Amino acid sequence: MLVIKSLGPDERSKGVEKSYLMANKKAVFNVFRFDPDKEKEPHYDTFSVEVKVKMSVLEALFEILEKQDNTLAFRFSCRGAICGSCAMFISGKYRLACETLVEKLDPRGIEVAPLPHLRILKDLAVDMEPFYRKFDRIMPFFQEGKQKVEREYIQAIRERKEIDEITDCILCAACESACPLTWTSDYLGPAVLTKAYRFVADSREGATKERLSLVDGEDGVWRCHTIFNCVEACPKRINQTRAIEKLRKGLFARKLGFK
Amino acid sequence: MRDLPYNQVLVVGGGLAGLRAAIEAADRGVDVAVLSLVPPVRSHSGAAQGGVNGALANAEDGRDDTPERHAFDTVKGSDYLGDQDAIQIMADEAPARIIEMEHWGCPFSRTKDGKIAQRPFGGGGFPRTCYAADKTGHYMLHTLYEQAVKRRVKVYMEWASAYFVVDGRRVGGVVAFHLPTGQFEAFQADAVIMATGGYGRIYARSTNAIINTGYGMAMAYLAGAPLEDMEFVQFHPTTLLGNNILMTEGARGEGGLLFNAKGERFMERYAPTAKDLAPRDMVARAIQTEINEGRGFPGGYVNLDLRRLGKQKIMERLPGIRDICISFSGVDPITDPIPIQPGQHYSMGGIGTDVWGQSELPGLFAAGECACVSVHGANRLGGNSLLDTVLFGKRAGERAAQVVKGKPAPRNEKAAQAALERVRKAYAGLIAGTGKEDPNQIRDEMRESMFELVGIFRTQDKLVQAVRKLGELSERYRRVRACYDGKKFNWDLVRTFELGGQLLVAEVIAKGALARQESRGSHYRVDFPNRDDQSWLKHTLAHYSSQGPVLKYKPVTVAKWQPEARKY
Ligand SMILES: Cc1cc2nc3c(=O)[nH]c(=O)nc-3n(C[C@H](O)[C@H](O)[C@H](O)COP(=O)(O)OP(=O)(O)OC[C@H]3O[C@@H](n4cnc5c(N)ncnc54)[C@H](O)[C@@H]3O)c2cc1C
Numbered sequence: 001m002l003v004i005k006s007l008g009p010d011e012r013s014k015g016v017e018k019s020y021l022m023a024n025k026k027a028v029f030n031v032f033r034f035d036p037d038k039e040k041e042p043h044y045d046t047f048s049v050e051v052k053v054k055m056s057v058l059e060a061l062f063e064i065l066e067k068q069d070n071t072l073a074f075r076f077s078c079r080g081a082i083c084g085s086c087a088m089f090i091s092g093k094y095r096l097a098c099e100t101l102v103e104k105l106d107p108r109g110i111e112v113a114p115l116p117h118l119r120i121l122k123d124l125a126v127d128m129e130p131f132y133r134k135f136d137r138i139m140p141f142f143q144e145g146k147q148k149v150e151r152e153y154i155q156a157i158r159e160r161k162e163i164d165e166i167t168d169c170i171l172c173a174a175c176e177s178a179c180p181l182t183w184t185s186d187y188l189g190p191a192v193l194t195k196a197y198r199f200v201a202d203s204r205e206g207a208t209k210e211r212l213s214l215v216d217g218e219d220g221v222w223r224c225h226t227i228f229n230c231v232e233a234c235p236k237r238i239n240q241t242r243a244i245e246k247l248r249k250g251l252f253a254r255k256l257g258f259k
Numbered sequence: 260m261r262d263l264p265y266n267q268v269l270v271v272g273g274g275l276a277g278l279r280a281a282i283e284a285a286d287r288g289v290d291v292a293v294l295s296l297v298p299p300v301r302s303h304s305g306a307a308q309g310g311v312n313g314a315l316a317n318a319e320d321g322r323d324d325t326p327e328r329h330a331f332d333t334v335k336g337s338d339y340l341g342d343q344d345a346i347q348i349m350a351d352e353a354p355a356r357i358i359e360m361e362h363w364g365c366p367f368s369r370t371k372d373g374k375i376a377q378r379p380f381g382g383g384g385f386p387r388t389c390y391a392a393d394k395t396g397h398y399m400l401h402t403l404y405e406q407a408v409k410r411r412v413k414v415y416m417e418w419a420s421a422y423f424v425v426d427g428r429r430v431g432g433v434v435a436f437h438l439p440t441g442q443f444e445a446f447q448a449d450a451v452i453m454a455t456g457g458y459g460r461i462y463a464r465s466t467n468a469i470i471n472t473g474y475g476m477a478m479a480y481l482a483g484a485p486l487e488d489m490e491f492v493q494f495h496p497t498t499l500l501g502n503n504i505l506m507t508e509g510a511r512g513e514g515g516l517l518f519n520a521k522g523e524r525f526m527e528r529y530a531p532t533a534k535d536l537a538p539r540d541m542v543a544r545a546i547q548t549e550i551n552e553g554r555g556f557p558g559g560y561v562n563l564d565l566r567r568l569g570k571q572k573i574m575e576r577l578p579g580i581r582d583i584c585i586s587f588s589g590v591d592p593i594t595d596p597i598p599i600q601p602g603q604h605y606s607m608g609g610i611g612t613d614v615w616g617q618s619e620l621p622g623l624f625a626a627g628e629c630a631c632v633s634v635h636g637a638n639r640l641g642g643n644s645l646l647d648t649v650l651f652g653k654r655a656g657e658r659a660a661q662v663v664k665g666k667p668a669p670r671n672e673k674a675a676q677a678a679l680e681r682v683r684k685a686y687a688g689l690i691a692g693t694g695k696e697d698p699n700q701i702r703d704e705m706r707e708s709m710f711e712l713v714g715i716f717r718t719q720d721k722l723v724q725a726v727r728k729l730g731e732l733s734e735r736y737r738r739v740r741a742c743y744d745g746k747k748f749n750w751d752l753v754r755t756f757e758l759g760g761q762l763l764v765a766e767v768i769a770k771g772a773l774a775r776q777e778s779r780g781s782h783y784r785v786d787f788p789n790r791d792d793q794s795w796l797k798h799t800l801a802h803y804s805s806q807g808p809v810l811k812y813k814p815v816t817v818a819k820w821q822p823e824a825r826k827y
Pocket residue numbers: 271272273274275276277294295296297298299301302303304305306307308309310311312395396418419420421454455456457466467468470471474475505507604605626627628629641642643644645646648
């Protein structure tokens with residue numbers, strides 16, 4: 001397992017950092033580098049980047065790619081915090097590189113590392129395939145109820161609210177990376193379970209029973225240790241632990257014969 | 260020789276248009292795969308905020324809405340350049356497409372009586388834009404991806420398509436480059452559906468994703484499919500100062516207002532009736548005029564004020580906008596106005612198709628923002644693009660399935676190998692480059708020139724200058740420095756390769772704009788400020804030649820509505 005070294009305090013002693021930034025107009029980036037096919041171990045490269053107003057870490061990575069090192073590997077797409085491509089471990093926290101402003105970090109040493117505990121393809125790009133495949137285990141699509149309707153299903157504002165937070169998930173895998181139970185077991189993990197709950201909680205859904213069965217079992221909801229790492233890692237402020245808790249309640253109710 | 264991958268239908272692009280096309284083809288029993296530069300849910304469609312249009316007549320003050328009115332608003336919004344037969348189809352089929360999305364689980368916001376909620380959008384006579392808070396694209400994209408998974412649609416992920424496999428004029432597949440491994444592959448198919456999205460990143464100040472290079476359009480153009488109406492580029496009035504992330508029109512739909520530095524509601528002067536909710540081209544020009552004439556704030560912006568909506572409405576209807584403002588700009592719209600400026604947003608033009616997505620080349624279809632049907636004409640109405648993606652995506656999938664089912668095209672391995680070789684050579688050439696030019700510098704200059712010279716206000720002088728500049732950049736592109744030769748996630752190589760295509764598309768836009776001596780919708784010529792139906796009520800078709808685009812024209816389909824002055 002890779003040890004991520006943390007360089008410099010984050011979001012502390014604002015005064016010092018602000019004045020450093022003012023004086024130098026530059027920030028120091030320590031960027032994780034690794035090509036497992038060519039190197040035995042990872043290392044960090046240091047880059048000094050001129051900081052523009054409201055510059056994001058993603059923009060800084062582009063500055064590095066375009067002006068200093070055209071070999072850097074990372075993922076990106078929307079740059080507006082909605083596509084979920086650029087979740088990384090930045091200065092000791094899970095963040096989306098695109099919505100993390102450089103001015104909010106300690107410019108003397110900003111650490112940019114890939115999502116911990118996922119297999120590294122190169123530098124900041126990790127293997128997402130196992131994460132995507134996990135969703136297949138929970139029937140990851142909406143199932144219409146038996147009662148067919150011509151127009152839209154009627155769903156009360158209150159019922160819609162139930163799925164408000166959990167449909168915000170952008171599949172960035174920060175929670176997957178942060179959950180220690182996914183590191184060592186075949187645990188479905190917080191993102192996949194939240195997705196399952198997204199359907200269970202939807203008043204229009206018709207396959208609640210089957211889906212609950214799919215999240216039952218030792219690699220399902222029961223493995224969660226409620227340590228809230230996922231909640232802390234989530235850039236969308238989703239409470240995965242609560243979603244898992246609700247799935248457990250649903251299963252309990254069924255086991256006790258309430259439903 | 261090893262077998263090349265083959266699917267009956269290959270969809271290039273995993274955004275809303277591509278996924279909807281793939282779902283349709285799958286439902287019609289053909290073997291279909293999606294090939295995409297990014298995993299489908301990372302597509303730019305996910306960034307759409309405001310909503311999708313359809314005359315459902317759900318809103319209390321929208322009960323009288325009909326597809327007919329939707330069609331008329333779209334025709335008028337297009338400044339009469341949209342084809343009225345295609346627009347009628349779109350307006351008529353819109354409710355069915357939206358209800359279908361709902362039946363697939365899309366979590367639309369709700370009215371008090373539990374129906375799909377609708378909000379007013381610019382240029383629409385009724386609250387017609389169905390929304391899911393201000394993350395409509397995100398919800399629609401995830402919903403369609405789920406449906407594609409349900410149908411076990413094969414997805415080739417993180418492949419950058421480079422050229423078509425061609426057999427004469429027939430398109431029979433795609434050659435692509437695999438980002439994670441650097442592998443090349445020829446994907447054979449009996450029909451290819453392009454759904455590669457817009458070209459926003461040819462411009463500076465774009466709301467589009469970084470991956471929206473427009474390369475897909477260049478690919479079709481190079482293969483001989485004409486690009487239609489490319490001079491019509493939508494500039495969105497309200498993008499966040501600095502990084503130009505979109506502030507949805509829904510913000511004004513919900514009651515947000517624009518103010519200049521003198522505190523004036525300037526839209527009252529430009530569009531006395533529709534005011535802040537006039538169509539995008541008009542509001543963008545109004546804002547830019549305020550800025551140009553010194554009534555903007557230093558740094559070149561005006562304010563979008565949401566404070567009057569109150570905290571509750573902002574949190575309920577525009578939570579994503581608020582998050583973006585706070586994270587990216589440090590402004591909380593509950594307590595402060597949002598600094599905004601116009602930015603490039605949407606490409607009305609694209610690969611010319613009929614109402615079934617068929618391009619001029621056999622075997623090649625297109626849908627979504629990379630296509631031009633044309634339903635948006637000279638100016639797209641907000642909420643009509645998401646509609647366009649799912650509606651014409653479905654139609655393209657349907658027609659492609661019919662075509663390949665009827666008579667499967669003979670596969671041509673030789674053509675595939677030749678195309679593969681061509682791509683290998685092109686990439687190898689970039690790695691072996693001996694020049695000194697920095698591709699990133701060329702890209703930056705292209706983007707700045709396009710925004711400055713082929714932007715909101717155009718003139719003969721500026722456009723001539725733009726054409727000259729693009730010629731110079733293409734010249735420099737031939738002498739670009741060697742690219743990185745690594746295999747994995749070699750962005751230097753892929754982005755430099757795509758830049759060549761982007762320069763071609765930029766040239767088509769600039770030359771189309773130079774030729775069109777009138778003002779219509781988004782295309783505003785300061786030296787020809789009026790619309791000229793006599794000479795210019797026609798579509799531009801740009802055909803590739805090695806000497807630059809050959810411009811031809813074709814008539815607009817006018818049905819029910821004769822062109823009238825466009826007042827709001
Ligand atoms: C910020 C923003 C907000 C918007 N809001 C609205 C709205 O509220 N309502 C509305 O109607 N419209 C809106 N639009 C417009 C609308 O979202 C887009 O026009 C639409 O989503 C485009 O969908 P698409 O499927 O055509 O393309 P995209 O979603 O852009 O997908 C393109 C796909 O092509 C793939 N691709 C691209 N190039 C290649 C290549 N070379 N090889 C392989 N794959 C490739 C990509 O990976 C991607 O999967 C908005 C646009 C923006 C920018």
